[in-house]
Amino acid sequence: MAVAVVAASGILTATFVSSGGKGTADASTEINQFVAIQNVRPNVQNPASGPGASKGSFTVDCGTNGNGKFSPDNPVAQPGIKNGAEHVHDFVGNLAITANSSNADLDASGTTCKNGDKSSYFWPVVRIDKTVRSGADTQxxxxxxxxxxxxxxxxxxxxxxxxxxxxxxxxxxxxxxxxxxxxxxxxxxxxxxxxxxxxxxxxxxxxxxxxxxxxxxxxxxxxxxxxxxxxxxxxxxxxxxxxxxxxxMRHTAASVKAGLAANQQVQCPTVRDKLPGIPTAALDEVNRNLTELDRQISEANERLVTTRGQGGKNFVDNAILGPLKAKRTAVLDRISIAISRRAARPQGLEKLAGCTVTDQAPSQNGPGNQNGGAAAPSAPAALPDPQGPNLELPNNTGGIVRPASVRIEYRGNATSKVVPMPKFLRALTGDAKPISRGPANARATWACSGFTDRLSDKYPICPPGQQVQRVQDFPGCWDGKNIDSTNHRDHVAFADTKTGACKQGFAAIPQLRITLSYDIPRDVQTKGQYALDSFPEEDHNPFSDHNDFINVNSAQTMQRIATCINKGKTCR
Incomplete structure (x- = not known):
């Protein structure tokens, strides 16, 4: 397996070996992924501010996922792919977001952010697992x-x-x-x-x-x-x-229904791939109704989050799925009528009205034919939904540790003023797959409170009384045109690490920094018993840490953020 490490000096090195891994089933073989933070040399260097710098900051309070919105979707890196992350994410901010959410759905959502910010911020969960983790099992x-x-x-x-x-x-x-x-x-x-x-x-x-x-x-x-x-x-x-x-892989909670803990998601039959070619005169009406179908699913997903634990065992069927089916039936009928005015009426659309939730039916996301056709014969079985009270997926086991605090901060640029981010900008930082894709985009994120001058690619062991932290900086430069790119990276860029300047053709935007702080017992740290959820081939690699973001701030709010930063103020 490929192993990527950052030396104590902070210099990135990569070693590729044909086989190996973490050895036997002895838990001590995993301790090489942990490091005492005092043994990490200071490596954080902030460029000196120039005369045109924007020195302010704007902080947003979106909570610590008190709603328990957990999902193995990644709407930025794997849009449209249910369970695409293969590990569970913490979500704060936008309440409705799933892998399939449109921009309009995001804009209509509720939020956990106190200032009304509907952006979505999400990162892989940390778990405490006191059982033996075996690199040999992974091999x-x-x-x-x-x-x-x-x-x-x-x-x-x-x-x-x-x-x-x-x-x-x-x-x-x-x-x-x-x-x-x-x-x-x-x-x-x-x-x-x-x-x-x-x-x-x-x-x-x-x-x-x-x-x-x-x-x-x-x-x-x-x-x-x-x-x-x-x-x-x-x-x-x-x-x-x-x-x-x-x-x-081991899946300790496979027999427990996901509904006990995991956020359910609505699963509805797809409609777009069932439609014939649409007469030109009916296009606008059909598209409006397709958008309405998306909105209905988004609203139902948000209700699953905000009404969690309410009602009896039939609450979801009676209060969410029943009304959703009625609404979908009406919209599908309108689509059929719009088409039938100028062409043959499509048959069978009414059969697409009924939906389920994720603990009522198996996941429909096999790799298969990812463009909407039948699944490939060699496709592995669909990835299961998170299971049981710990929301476990195979090899991602143990109790989830919710952050003690989540600091979401927009910061300035060392050389210039910032321009507002465009609405619906997608951005990510780090790489969930430094082993299988190489370490070029991976970033060291691990630290301890009180040691802000150093970041490690290994899990930190902190001094008594200090919190384990993940400090995740997003790109602070934008190409001025696009809200996404083919690889989800090229439309944004990091500023030069020495000068702080954006590269030619890119403008400075408010740079997002998310700091996650955890109260993890010190004996758990010293025994190597906490770890990041990861893709299976990464085997809890701490260097696979990452964070994702979709900006759904209103234009007015984002302008207020930029103005605050440019004036050198500290705002909330």
Whole structure:
């Protein structure tokens, strides 16, 4: 397996070995992932502020996930892929967000933030697990696994497709399917091992192909009168997939229903992929109704969070799913009527009205054909939903430690004033897969309170009375045009570490820093008994820490944030 480490000096080094891991089933073999914070040399360097610097800060209080909004979705890095993270995230801020949320859904959501900020902030949970974690188990699971790729569905995220463009769109969707299959043939050559170079090559080639095809789909829809599609760029990037490892991993709570602890999510049949080509005159009406279907699901998901624990055993069916089915039935009927005025009425749409929640039906997210077709014969079983009172997924076990505090802070730039972030900007920091994709984007985040001058890529052991911390800085520069990019990174960038300046063509924006502080018993620290949820191939690698963000601040609030920072004030 590939192992990435940051030396005590803070210099990034990477070592790739053909096999190995963390040794035997002795818990002490995991202690090499832990370091006394006093043994980490100071390595945090802040550029000196110049005359044009923006020195203020703006802090937002969004709580510590008191609602218990936990999910294995990652709406930034794996949009449209249910359980795409394969580990559980803490969510604060936006209450409705799931992997499928549209910008309109996010904007209509409630929030945990005291100032009304509807942005979504989320990160992998930390667990305390006093049982033995075995690197050998991970090696055995890997040896039996054929890696694959996972791609966001395109067919299920399209707007109404004009009848004149249907053939061209279907042809390109079929090409996406063939590209996905070809990528998995290449990935199969890496069975039983992790080859970061192979993975990088496959993903890069697939990204180029999907960029061209998805742009072509968007152009075909626009040329036929369907208007420009939005958000399609977010569907380009695919990811490595070692789901098969889950079958051999320990899952202590598999027999316990997820409803005991996990946030349920509404699961409804897809509609977009069931529609015929739409007559031009009906496009606007059909698209309005498709948006309404999305909004209904979003509202139902938010209710599942805000009404958690209310009512009896039939509360969800009677208060959420029943009304949702009635609303969907009416909207699906309106879609059928709109089409039937100018073409044959589509048959069977009414059968798509009924929905379930995640503890009533198995997950529908197998890797399969990620563009909306049938699942590939070689696809592993769908990843299960989080299970039991600890929301466990295979090998991500133990009780979740909720942060004692979450500090969300927007900061300035050392050389220039900041411009407001655009609404719906997506950003991420760190890399959840430094082993399977290489460590280029990974960042050291671990620290202890009282030691803000150093960050480690290992789990810290803190002095008595000090908190374990994760300090996660987001890119503070923006290309001035895009809210996302094909790899979810290129539209934003980190400022120069020495000067603090943004690279040419990029403007400084309020830089987001999220500091998570945990009260973890010191004996748990010294025994190496706390760890990050991770993808299976990462095996709780502390260097896989990451954080994701979608800006849903209003334009007025974001302007207030930028003004505060530019004036050098400290605001809340």
């Amino acid at each position: 055995r699971a890997l040896a039996a696994t054929t890696p694959m790729v996972t791609c966001p569905s395109v067919r299920n995220r399209l707007p109404a497709v004009p009848a004149q463009a249907k053939r061209a769109v279907d042809n390109r969707l079929a090409e996406l399917d063939r590209g996905y299959a070809a990528a998995n043939e290449r990935m199969a050559t890496g069975k039983g091992r992790i080859d970061a170079r192979l993975n990088s090559s496959v993903l890069a080639d697939l990204r180029d192909q999907r960029t061209t095809l998805i742009r072509g789909i968007s152009d075909s829809i626009a040329a036929a009168g369907g208007g420009r599609t939005s958000g399609m760029i977010s569907l380009v990037e695919c990811d490595t997939n070692y789901d098969g490892m889950h079958a051999a």
